[in-house]
Amino acid sequence: MLEKINHTGDIKNIDPKDYSELAHEIRRFLIEKISQTGGHLASNLGIVELTMAMHLVFDFNRDKVVWDVGHQSYVHKILTGRKDQFDTLRQFQGLAGFPKRAESRTDCFDTGHSSASVSAGLGLAYARDLKGEDYSVISVIGDGAATGGMFFEALNNAGKMKTNFMIVLNDNEMSIAPNVSGMACYLSSLRTATSYNDLKDQVKKKLTRFPKLGEPLVQSIGSMKDSIKQLFIPEMLFENLGITYLGPIDGHNIQQLVRTFSEARRMKKAVLIHVVTRKGKGYRPAERMPDKFHGVGPFDIRTGKPESESKAPTWTNVFSDTLIREAEKCPNLTAITAAMPDGTGLTKFGLRYPNRYFDVGIAEEHAVTFAAGQAAGGLLPVVAIYSSFLQRAYDQILQDVCLQNLHVVFAVDRAGLVGADGATHQGLFDSSFLAEMPNMTVIAPKNGRELKDALHWAIHTCQGPVAVRYGRGACPEDFLEIEKAFSDTRAEKLLPGRDATLFAVGAMNAAAARICDILEEKYGISMRLINARFIKPIDGWSLKKYALRGPIVTLEENELTGGYGERAAAFLAEHVPEARIKMLGIRDRFVDQGSPDQLRKMLGLDPEGAALEIARWLESLS
Numbered sequence: 001m002l003e004k005i006n007h008t009g010d011i012k013n014i015d016p017k018d019y020s021e022l023a024h025e026i027r028r029f030l031i032e033k034i035s036q037t038g039g040h041l042a043s044n045l046g047i048v049e050l051t052m053a054m055h056l057v058f059d060f061n062r063d064k065v066v067w068d069v070g071h072q073s074y075v076h077k078i079l080t081g082r083k084d085q086f087d088t089l090r091q092f093q094g095l096a097g098f099p100k101r102a103e104s105r106t107d108c109f110d111t112g113h114s115s116a117s118v119s120a121g122l123g124l125a126y127a128r129d130l131k132g133e134d135y136s137v138i139s140v141i142g143d144g145a146a147t148g149g150m151f152f153e154a155l156n157n158a159g160k161m162k163t164n165f166m167i168v169l170n171d172n173e174m175s176i177a178p179n180v181s182g183m184a185c186y187l188s189s190l191r192t193a194t195s196y197n198d199l200k201d202q203v204k205k206k207l208t209r210f211p212k213l214g215e216p217l218v219q220s221i222g223s224m225k226d227s228i229k230q231l232f233i234p235e236m237l238f239e240n241l242g243i244t245y246l247g248p249i250d251g252h253n254i255q256q257l258v259r260t261f262s263e264a265r266r267m268k269k270a271v272l273i274h275v276v277t278r279k280g281k282g283y284r285p286a287e288r289m290p291d292k293f294h295g296v297g298p299f300d301i302r303t304g305k306p307e308s309e310s311k312a313p314t315w316t317n318v319f320s321d322t323l324i325r326e327a328e329k330c331p332n333l334t335a336i337t338a339a340m341p342d343g344t345g346l347t348k349f350g351l352r353y354p355n356r357y358f359d360v361g362i363a364e365e366h367a368v369t370f371a372a373g374q375a376a377g378g379l380l381p382v383v384a385i386y387s388s389f390l391q392r393a394y395d396q397i398l399q400d401v402c403l404q405n406l407h408v409v410f411a412v413d414r415a416g417l418v419g420a421d422g423a424t425h426q427g428l429f430d431s432s433f434l435a436e437m438p439n440m441t442v443i444a445p446k447n448g449r450e451l452k453d454a455l456h457w458a459i460h461t462c463q464g465p466v467a468v469r470y471g472r473g474a475c476p477e478d479f480l481e482i483e484k485a486f487s488d489t490r491a492e493k494l495l496p497g498r499d500a501t502l503f504a505v506g507a508m509n510a511a512a513a514r515i516c517d518i519l520e521e522k523y524g525i526s527m528r529l530i531n532a533r534f535i536k537p538i539d540g541w542s543l544k545k546y547a548l549r550g551p552i553v554t555l556e557e558n559e560l561t562g563g564y565g566e567r568a569a570a571f572l573a574e575h576v577p578e579a580r581i582k583m584l585g586i587r588d589r590f591v592d593q594g595s596p597d598q599l600r601k602m603l604g605l606d607p608e609g610a611a612l613e614i615a616r617w618l619e620s621l622s
């Protein structure tokens with residue numbers, strides 16, 4: 001069947017009796033391809049029939065679908081002529097793991113960060129109406145993403161729609177981890193309302209057996225539907241917001257889905273279709289452990305086991321273990337995650353200290369202000385969020401934490417280049433946006449040992465807001481002797497040198513040591529290496545000292561604007577006007593997917609490329 005699917009709309013030529021075979025082949029295709037490239041498996045397996053039904057009803061050459069987060073858009077990619085590119089999924093210059101307008105006109109909106117799809121879809125629907133155009137707009141959002149504030153903000157607006165706009169709520173009871181809190185309970189109450197629907201159908205069936213008496217009663221039961229439903233579900237949230245609720249629908253029943261979409265597209269208002277699916281469906285390991293198969297690296301299809309399992313400690317493991325140890329000594333310490341307990345390493349903390357652990361759902365803004373409240377109440381909250389998702393909470397960090405100088409510790413995971421997830425997930429802005437905030441301290445440890453020190457310092461010594469930024473994956477070995485224990489905000493000298501000084505930030509120190517070797521071996525340049533450690537407060541004393549001795553180079557995996565290098569340059573412009581400084585980092589651009597090494601090479605941040613650039617610059621000075 002899959003051979004017949006080469007262009008958008010080809011699915012419409014498939015005989016309905018072959019739908020389940022096609023669904024089966026799509027699942028097999030996903031499992032085979034993702035087992036080789038890695039990717040988001042469980043969510044895509046769960047959404048096969050749902051996506052097929054959407055493609056049967058709509059024409060995505062003109063109709064528009066916005067995928068929330070976008071990690072579940074693979075089936076859509078298969079059905080829109082991109083099947084043959086799956087060998088390059090999430091690889092450098094290959095098929096993106098998220099919707100990309102630049103990749104296909106059937107991707108109408110780029111996503112990657114959660115809970116934005118209803119706002120974007122509503123915008124598209126209003127654009128359609130104001131321009132007098134005619135197409136359907138559908139936003140597909142998961143129950144996990146439906147815990148995010150933007151979803152509620154958009155619903156609040158959607159009720160006013162006088163034309164058609166569809167929201168598909170894909171409810172699989174899972175975020176990455178099991179879904180939590182109020183929205184999860186609410187959806188569960190809607191799911192159990194199936195019993196009400198069944199009851200209603202049974203009553204209708206029985207009554208129609210009595211032609212004279214039954215038919216009018218059936219009619220009135222139909223019109224009583226909403227009010228009866230309100231009795232069963234005391235607060236019909238969506239309906240009360242002015243949005244028609246259809247559901248719950250079996251998300252693996254194509255006929256039922258097709259019927260519902262066909263009905264929904266005719267309504268002249270916002271409609272929410274509540275679809276119940278099973279995450280990981282069709283692949284036993286993923287059904288059993290949907291959280292483990294949410295995002296995977298290459299794996300063995302037979303066993304479900306990862307192809308390679310590194311034993312090296314990761315930044316996240318070090319953070320996780322350290323926090324548990326710190327919490328033993330510090331009863332006021334709490335930990336907060338925004339729906340990423342495994343990703344941020346807080347699962348163990350939650351098991352050990354259930355009362356001091358909070359998973360607030362995909363709600364980074366709330367997580368931060370919630371932490372601010374805890375700090376104001378005398379607790380010591382540690383908020384662990386990935387760098388790119390922390391962008392969501394910019395104002396809350398500034399307004400609710402920094403303005404009041406509250407002692408909140410931010411564990412900024414996945415800072416720097418993250419690789420396969422691409423532009424939406426690279427952690428390239430946190431140094432800039434955190435360091436610009438008054439009262440904030442920003443630390444970038446160079447390896448696991450220093451991450452422990454940094455957390456200890458942030459918890460026990462620091463008084464106000466403090467962020468510790470660290471990368472994805474294995475942390476660099478303890479590759480150089482530490483000159484001085486982590487006790488103050490000074491930079492740390494790692495390698496002596498005569499000709500110039502390289503200030504490296506965080507994990508970039510490992511690459512920097514290699515750069516110094518290459519400079520010595522290939523270009524005869526003796527480069528001193530300094531680990532910056534603190535992005536803020538910047539160690540002006542060290543900068544001044546070494547700038548007076550020779551040229552300065554800075555190296556960071558962050559946007560250069562507002563980053564460490566620019567802060568160092570600004571400091572030197574004031575205090576050592578004759579200083580010569582070159583900044584290496586990422587300059588005013590987004591970075592798509594690829595392995596971190598490929599991306600560094602492309603950006604000139606690989607050891608060879610950076611050494612060449614530095615050598616040329618030093619040469620130009622003489």
Ligand SMILES: Cc1ncc(C[n+]2csc(CCOP(=O)(O)OP(=O)(O)O)c2C)c(N)n1
Binds near residue numbers: 145
């Ligand atoms: C702002 C933001 N925070 C966190 C994430 C990480 N994240 C990606 S998918 C996901 C879970 C989404 O769950 P759901 O919407 O139910 O989709 P499912 O995978 O279950 O289909 C999370 C937390 C994100 N993409 N964006």
